[in-house]
Amino acid sequence: MVVKIRLARFGKRNAPFYNIVVAHARTARNSKPIEVLGTYDPIPKEPRESEAGNEGQKRKFKDIKLDTVRAKYWLGVGAQPSDPMWRILAMIGLIEPRYRPESQEIKSGSAPATVRGKSASKKLVPEVLGSAV
Amino acid sequence: MWAWLNGPGRVFHQPLPQSTNYLGAYDKSGRLIRGTTRARKSDEDKSAQAKDGEEDDDALTELEKKPQENNEDENSLPPETLEDLRPFPLNREFRSQPVLSVELRDAIYNRVVRDGLSVKAVSAEFRVEMARVGAVVRLKAVEEQWIKENKRLATPYQRAVLDMLPRTPYVPEKPVVHESINDLPVHQATRQQIFYPASESRAFTREDAGKVFDATLLPADARIPHPELIEQEKWRLAGMPKAEREAMQAELDRKAAQRKAELERRRKHKEDTEFKTVPGRRWDFKFQDINANAVGQDERSLKGVGWRYGFPHEDRKRGQIKIPRNVN
Structure with a gap:
């Protein structure tokens, strides 16, 4: 059975909170997963005072906790991230981003299509970043 | 009539x-x-x-x-x-307590915000409780913000009310005592009477008394809001000249500030190494690297991350406090 890296919705009504889990694809969303890799809190948090002073501008942030070592392992053995998880993992460079607004022009030209799936997941941070930019 | x-x-x-x-x-x-x-x-x-x-x-x-x-x-x-x-003629024990005058409030706010002094130091200087100093600073900050936003202030109301109340004036050189600031807060553990026999040969100090109440209870001398004032008074009684006392206190203050800065630097360093911020279009994504195995073999360790499987929430249980219990 396919092993997926996906989000499991916990939290309350109007207050979602997700566990980032590794689970078999056909199991129920909130069933016990193979492993919990971390959490994703989709509600933007207000910036803290001290940070606002340093940065000069206040920006809200979303909290993501992730065990990158385990995430890399699961990607390496072929776990398939769901779409939202793809976006999250691509943010820290664990996999190549699927879609980015500025890459549309490149796509129409002679550039090769973005590498997807297993081969992309095996690549680690520096290579991915290099090829993406 | x-x-x-x-x-x-x-x-x-x-x-x-x-x-x-x-x-x-x-x-x-x-x-x-x-x-x-x-x-x-x-x-x-x-x-x-x-x-x-x-x-x-x-x-x-x-x-x-x-x-x-x-x-x-x-x-x-x-x-x-x-x-x-005395607002109530028959109750001779009840007396109106003075409130902070507007000038004193401004002075407190300026000392904390403009001069950057600690709440503790300002409290000791003006003889106003630390909690009150904090409240003054917070409310003055709101007032400043309202002035910036051109909101209407109820100044005539404030003047009218303050005119009817006894006030603590602001004297720049010699601050007026507003209230007693070094009172020992009553700890829950000390609200029982204990008959504790101690042998005469044993030196039974306040520290020992604290331990009798509760093993983790700090001694009374450490629980008061301003232990440094006691130290200063001890120096004074020992006959130390005023200049020397002030220098010593300044040295202690400097050390405390240094310690605080060091802690802040460490926290910042930890945050920089532990967190990775990815800027998004509307908000940032803050990634924290965690250890998924911290949850332990039984998956119940408090150090673990994530919503747990297999046991219900306790938020409807009796005694679960959901409102914030302190202000940071």
């Missing part, structure tokens, strides 16, 4: 400015008691006594002295005595 309104109550048609105007301050015929000669004489005695006790260089001016000096210059009315601060 009309007899009273036209008789002794007539004075209240035009309430006395800068006075509490309590009923108890007037006699049966409607004359201000402290305006009579008898009252004035006793006041002079009191002020003479107060001046005798003023010799100590560290002694702060008492609340009553300042308005006295002012009033003697401007008009003949003596300041309010403790008698005048």
Whole structure:
């Protein structure tokens, strides 16, 4: 059975909170997963005072906790991230981003299509970043 | 009723400015008691006594002295005595407590925000409790923000209310004592009487007494809000000159500030290494690297991350407090 890296919705009504889990694809969303890799809190948090002073501008942030070592392992053995998880993992460079607004022009030209799936997941941070930019 | 309104109550048609105007301050015929000669004489005695006790260089001016000096210059009315601060004539124990004057509040705010002093230092300087200093700073910050937003302030209301209350004035050189600031807070563990036999040969100190109440309870000397004031007083009694005492306190303050800065630097360093921020279009994504195995074999360790499987939430259980219990 396919092993997926996906989000499991916990939290309350109007207050979602997700566990980032590794689970078999056909199991129920909130069933016990193979492993919990971390959490994703989709509600933007207000910036803290001290940070606002340093940065000069206040920006809200979303909290993501992730065990990158385990995430890399699961990607390496072929776990398939769901779409939202793809976006999250691509943010820290664990996999190549699927879609980015500025890459549309490149796509129409002679550039090769973005590498997807297993081969992309095996690549680690520096290579991915290099090829993406 | 009309007899009273036209008789002794007539004075209240035009309430006395800068006075509490309590009923108890007037006699049966409607004359201000402290305006009579008898009252004035006793006041002079009191002020003479107060001046005798003023010799100590560290002694702060008492609340009553300042308005006295002012009033003697401007008009003949003596300041309010403790008698005048009784709103309920039959309850002789109840006295109106002074509130912070506007100038004093501004001074506190400036010391904390503009001069960057710690709340503790400002509290010790103005003899105002730390919690009150914090409240003043927070409320003044709101006021500043409202002024910036051009919101309407209820200043006339504030003036009217403050005119009816005894206030602690602001004297720049010699701050007036507003309240007792070094009281020992009552800890829940100390609210029981314990008969604890200790042998005579044993030195049983306050620290030991704290341990008898609760093994984790700090001694009373460590739980008071301003232990440094006790130290200063000890130095003074040991005959240390004032300049030396101040230098020593400045050194201690400097060390405390250094320690605080070091902690802050460490926290910042930890945050920089542990967190990775990815800027998004509308908000940032803050990634924290965690250890998924921290949850343990039984998956119940408190160190673990994530919503747990297999046991219900406890938020509807009795005794679960959901409202914030402190303000940070």
